[in-house]
Amino acid sequence: MREKNIKEVIVRIPKNMLNEIEHAVVHREPEREEFVYISTKRYVTDYKANVIREEMMKGYVEMSQINLKIAKECLHAELEAQHTMERLVSGG
Helix, strand or coil: CCCCCCCCCCCCCCHHHHHHHHHHHHHCCCCHHHHHHHHHHHHHHHHHHHHHHHHHHHHHHHHHHHHHHHHHHHHHHHHHHHHHHHHHHHCC
């Protein structure tokens, strides 16, 4: 975390959450700043993953509508092909 390009910010945290952070810092992380940095980094990573997931869901919904339209437009060709195949297989 020792970067030269650091900006200091003030964050308001509820006391009970701060107590949990202090407890975690005592048992896991060497410094509070490092704990906040790691937590923020994880949040940003999770946020990006959620944005990508939401965009993919939106894309799949849009694509499903396009696929349904294509399927409806080609249904008559599929039915005609099936009818032709059945006629040829049955010898009629």
